[in-house]
Amino acid sequence: MVSSSSSFMVSPLPPTGNNRRIELAGFDLWTHAHIDNVFVYPSEINIDQFKEALSRTLSLWPLVDGHVRAEDNEHYFIEMSDNPIPVTLVVNNALNKWPRDSSVIVELSENVLSPYVDGIRVIDLADNSQDEPLVRLKLTHIVQSGEWVLGVSWSHILGDAAANLHFLNTLSCYYQQIEPLGPSPIFERRLWREDEADESFLSLMKQQRDAKPMAEIMKTFMDDQQTYDPVNLQFSGEQLARLRTLAGGSSVSVQDALS
Template sequence: MTSSFLVLASTQTEKQRRIELSGTDLWIMDRIDNVFVYPANLNVNRFIEALGRTLCLWPFIAGRFLLLEGDRYVIEMSDNPIPVSVVENNDLLKWPFDSKVLVDLRYHTLEPFIDEVPIHKLLCGSSEEPLVRFKFTRLVKSDEFVMGISWVHVLGDAASCLRFLTTISRLYQQLQPLEPFPIFERRVWTDSTVNRSLLNIMKPLSDSEPAEQMFQALIDEQMTHDQLNLHFSSEQLIILRT
């Protein structure tokens, strides 16, 4: 059984405000796909409510990705709905992977648990395409709940995605969201403000490689490196954050 929802911000936000993206934001063909497994049932209705309230604080996430004048990329605040799908899985006995943290760029074993944002549609701007998608899979036989998120990298890096999810989590738990609240303005560099004498010490720019070579290196690392997982208690995390 599958259910689908389109979640809007609880209240209207700054519609039509535009944020121009800088060149460092334009990893258009990259995406952050994460999966979280919970050993208990989740209240989907409460999650939808928490997501709607979070979008009021993060209107950028519900925006449209636009290409203007052929070379300017912006995200326009538009209160686009965020898709949430819920699937019941009666086939799996339990979550099929032993590792608590799974990184898989080669075999795509997590794909069934993610509703992937079709990033190929974004190359020329795609005003109606949501930039975030959620998918919940309930493993009926083990009573586990799997949450998958697909997040377009133009919204921000993994730290931004984590802050967004943390806000949802706190509102789901009926806690106050953590300050400072997000701002979305970018520093857009122009030729008149660039000091080119510094380029030779900026390794990501001076020693950049083709995208295909970079992605192949990431895949090869999974074959040549062992994964190390570190577990921190709640008390230890509090100490680390202070």
């Protein structure tokens, strides 16, 4: 047998969403965007321990196991409905080891990581009648090397890479049976009203002033993937803290400082 695949669902324990709703601001409605990450571990991931850690993490993050809801095609919400999260498990007997050498891979045009990620179904997510989860996880066991691969697909509606990192750090802590570092997540959104807009700042916001159609943006983005080679930089924790201080301190996240 080359490989086998199965799946299971993990629910928050205890459930804490209680169908609460949080309204999304317009800039949250990136239904087409998702953050995909792959992590390779040299030793076994205990499935029962992983399930328990994910259950506890979802309990702390009820927004993640919710669904997107729309009213009047104008107001969009995440309903914290305490839904189970799908996890795919693949046992791979074909590979003798993890096939990539680089520890940092940004090769979007080649889709080299797609076999290890169960990607968010963005079409279903944009359809209010569908109950597409906002996070999908995939575990791959490379039997010959004993390696385990964790793939995570995170809808950008939930937040940026900083929120994604915080969620995954919580999962890691619970798996290691240690308490996650604070602060605990707070689920709030700043809803901007039209009468609050100050157009005098528009000239400073190039991404808004020079907005292009999505098709044109994606073509340019994918062309860049073919034309340029990535430069991967690694920062220590101390360097990241210093960078964040220079960028504005506690008023910005580490991810914002890197951006």
